[in-house]
Amino acid sequence: xxxxxxxxxxxxxxxxxxxxxYGRPEVIANKEGHNVTPSVVYFGTEPPVVGQEAKEYxxxxxxxxxxxxxxxxxxxxxxxxxxxxxxxxxxxxxxxxKRLRNDAEAKLGQVVDQAVITVPAYFADAQRRATIEAGxxxxxxxxxxxxxxxxxALAYGLQKSGITETVLIYDLGGGTFDVTVAxxxxxxxAVVSTAxxxxxxxxxxxDRIATSLAEKYAAETxxxxxxxxxxxxxxxxxxxQAKWALSERxxxxxxxxxxxxxxTFELTRAEFEGxxxxxxxxxxxLTEEALEEAGLSWKTLTGxxxxxxxxxxxxxxxxxxxxxxxxxxxxxxxxxxxxxxAAIQAAMDVGQASExxxxxxxxxxxxxxxxxxxxxLGTVAVSPDGASYVNDIIIRxxxxxxxxxxxxxxxxxxxxxxxxxEVYLTQGESTRPLDCSVLGKYVFSGISATDREVTVDIGLSxxxxxxVQVRATQRDTGHLLAMxxxxxxxxxxxxxxxxxxxxxxxxAEPCRIILLIDGSSxxxxxxxxxxxxAARAFLEKCDFTATEVGLISFSDQVVLQCELTSNxxxxxxxxxxxxxxxxxxxxxxxxxxxxxLLARDQRRYVVILTDGYPDSTEAAVDQAARAREEGIEIVxxxxxxxxxxxxxxLASTEEGSIFARQGELVGTxxxxxxxxxxxxxGLRQL
Ligand code: AMP
Numbered sequence: 001x002x003x004x005x006x007x008x009x010x011x012x013x014x015x016x017x018x019x020x021x022y023g024r025p026e027v028i029a030n031k032e033g034h035n036v037t038p039s040v041v042y043f044g045t046e047p048p049v050v051g052q053e054a055k056e057y058x059x060x061x062x063x064x065x066x067x068x069x070x071x072x073x074x075x076x077x078x079x080x081x082x083x084x085x086x087x088x089x090x091x092x093x094x095x096x097x098k099r100l101r102n103d104a105e106a107k108l109g110q111v112v113d114q115a116v117i118t119v120p121a122y123f124a125d126a127q128r129r130a131t132i133e134a135g136x137x138x139x140x141x142x143x144x145x146x147x148x149x150x151x152x153a154l155a156y157g158l159q160k161s162g163i164t165e166t167v168l169i170y171d172l173g174g175g176t177f178d179v180t181v182a183x184x185x186x187x188x189x190a191v192v193s194t195a196x197x198x199x200x201x202x203x204x205x206x207d208r209i210a211t212s213l214a215e216k217y218a219a220e221t222x223x224x225x226x227x228x229x230x231x232x233x234x235x236x237x238x239x240x241q242a243k244w245a246l247s248e249r250x251x252x253x254x255x256x257x258x259x260x261x262x263x264t265f266e267l268t269r270a271e272f273e274g275x276x277x278x279x280x281x282x283x284x285x286l287t288e289e290a291l292e293e294a295g296l297s298w299k300t301l302t303g304x305x306x307x308x309x310x311x312x313x314x315x316x317x318x319x320x321x322x323x324x325x326x327x328x329x330x331x332x333x334x335x336x337x338x339x340x341x342a343a344i345q346a347a348m349d350v351g352q353a354s355e356x357x358x359x360x361x362x363x364x365x366x367x368x369x370x371x372x373x374x375x376x377l378g379t380v381a382v383s384p385d386g387a388s389y390v391n392d393i394i395i396r397x398x399x400x401x402x403x404x405x406x407x408x409x410x411x412x413x414x415x416x417x418x419x420x421x422e423v424y425l426t427q428g429e430s431t432r433p434l435d436c437s438v439l440g441k442y443v444f445s446g447i448s449a450t451d452r453e454v455t456v457d458i459g460l461s462x463x464x465x466x467x468v469q470v471r472a473t474q475r476d477t478g479h480l481l482a483m484x485x486x487x488x489x490x491x492x493x494x495x496x497x498x499x500x501x502x503x504x505x506x507x508a509e510p511c512r513i514i515l516l517i518d519g520s521s522x523x524x525x526x527x528x529x530x531x532x533x534a535a536r537a538f539l540e541k542c543d544f545t546a547t548e549v550g551l552i553s554f555s556d557q558v559v560l561q562c563e564l565t566s567n568x569x570x571x572x573x574x575x576x577x578x579x580x581x582x583x584x585x586x587x588x589x590x591x592x593x594x595x596x597l598l599a600r601d602q603r604r605y606v607v608i609l610t611d612g613y614p615d616s617t618e619a620a621v622d623q624a625a626r627a628r629e630e631g632i633e634i635v636x637x638x639x640x641x642x643x644x645x646x647x648x649x650l651a652s653t654e655e656g657s658i659f660a661r662q663g664e665l666v667g668t669x670x671x672x673x674x675x676x677x678x679x680x681x682g683l684r685q686l
Pocket of ligand 1: 010011013172173175201202243244247307308309310335
């Protein structure tokens with residue numbers, strides 16, 4: 001039989017709990033008999049060791065150590081190299097979870113392969129996914145991920161009955177700080193708001209003591225411990241011990257010995273509190289943020305629950321007592337409460353999933369958990385005035401999860417030339433996308449050109465684990481669009497720049513364009529009609545205050561149908577005269593176009609439309625190359641039997657070589673006209 005466990009996978013320490021025979025959650029001691037297992041891995045042995053033994057190696061200054069990796073969960077940049085292997089934070093957490101799992105199996109004498117794992121409420125999507133993956137690496141089926149303060153509230157709710165309370169959960173661990181406001185009703189725990197900082201914890205308090213001690217030691221001995229990793233390690237260990245001591249006493253003595261120079265320093269609690277004032281102040285501000293978000297004040301809270309080893313520091317208790325007007329709730333073990341809550345959730349999940357298979361057991365107190373995410377989820381959009389990119393929040397933070405919402409994009413199809421939509425997903429509160437974390441780039445494809453502009457609905461959701469799901473549907477067809485997740489580009493600086501202006505707002509730069517239209521016999525009938533319509537659409541998008549357009553047709557004969565003009569009517573009239581017969585003399589047509597575009601004072605474009613190979617392919621390629629050398633940009637659009645690879649040899653850029661399927665030609669020409677009007681970026685050789 002398998003037993004579901006709850007795991008508090010901590011930055012510094014981890015704890016495992018499970019329900020006991022009476023249905024009560026209980027911490028499961030590790031093989032060494034300790035309730036807490038340090039989240040530290042030592043790679044100097046094979047296999048690597050995890051826990052207290054690894055921490056001892058760290059104490060002795062061995063550098064084959066991995067610790068404090070939890071804040072880096074999900075980061076592709078964090079990799080540690082031991083032996084011949086690279087480890088991500090997920091791999092390292094997987095090793096810790098494996099040890100916890102093995103110890104629990106040994107202690108319980110049962111298979112352990114299902115777990116609820118807790119994460120800081122502040123963890124974003126990638127970190128939650130990485131936690132699930134770490135569980136999988138340890139052979140665990142991760143039933144669910146829950147926020148640490150939610151787990152604490154669950155454990156707390158278990159001990160309560162009857163009344164509804166509003167509590168603040170202040171969780172200061174080794175490396176993270178989370179503050180949560182939760183409403184605890186007899187049958188429900190609802191998280192109302194959260195705030196936090198995943199880079200703030202007991203380690204920062206240790207660092208402050210270490211810096212002060214190192215300064216004093218250097219002043220007296222001339223040796224700066226911060227210059228030597230081994231000495232620094234020694235100072236950090238002594239600093240943490242001094243911090244613990246100051247939780248019990250108002251002063252302590254710290255002895256440092258580096259080489260033969262031994263010094264002892266006195267440290268008082270008042271000094272310690274002075275040097276860490278800024279850190280305490282940061283937790284204050286975040287706590288007030290969570291209260292404000294919940295629309296509550298200290299006085300309206302019914303209680304404060306402390307979680308995490310660092311809340312043993314008297315400065316935390318004093319602050320809470322002073323602000324809330326009452327001391328924090330007692331009777332809760334700050335190290336174990338999160339794991340106990342996770343064990344309750346695990347038991348509920350398994351009980352719910354296999355109601356009939358397992359003997360029924362009832363837990364007093366909380367039965368339902370409503371969790372929230374502490375980050376708003378959004379997409380990058382263009383501001384209503386078109387002047388900047390903005391973060392468009394779709395699911396507000398602190399709404400209960402699972403949660404979903406949708407947004408829509410008006411997508412210009414350019415007659416099928418633009419069938420992909422890129423969506424950047426953000427987590428964060430700022431309206432500036434660069435202040436948020438960009439979660440991912442989602443590329444949706446297969447948008448049909450049912451209209452010039454189609455609406456694409458983007459559905460975003462947080463599942464019960466706080467993991468993000470994305471989908472897109474084209475509204476008029478109802479089709480779910482194919483999705484590809486692409487790496488977020490390293491350079492996102494463009495999000496801080498104005499978006500490319502739309503054609504109507506652009507200040508048109510003067511330019512000359514010659515349309516080169518295939519008039520060979522294969523164009524007879526529909527292709528020619530389509531070409532005429534497409535050319536009209538092109539003219540509609542041109543700004544004739546600054547643009548001159550000419551028209552050349554090419555078959556056996558190359559004809560200048562209309563000289564460069566800024567009068568669109570003249571070109572329209574010439575378009576009507578087009579006929580289709582004979583072969584495809586593109587090279588001569590290009591030569592004529594070059595001749596008409598001799599003046600170099602303006603930007604110049606040749607837009608070719610053809611439905612196959614020209615008579616002499618290489619001659620046409622040569623002519624196109626010469627035109628490009630003269631600074632004329634070439635756009636090559638193909639239909640029918642035209643070959644995209646060949647069009648690429650003619651055009652200045654890849655974006656400027658397009659094969660348009662049936663029905664797409666009008667849109668494609670319109671798209672090109674707009675690109676030219678916007679300055680021709682993408683069509684120009686750099
Ligand atoms: P946690 O992540 O909840 O296991 O908390 C670990 C942090 O709590 C570490 O930074 C410890 O140094 C700190 N801690 C544990 N016990 C005490 C104590 N008695 N006084 C101050 N800090 C403590």
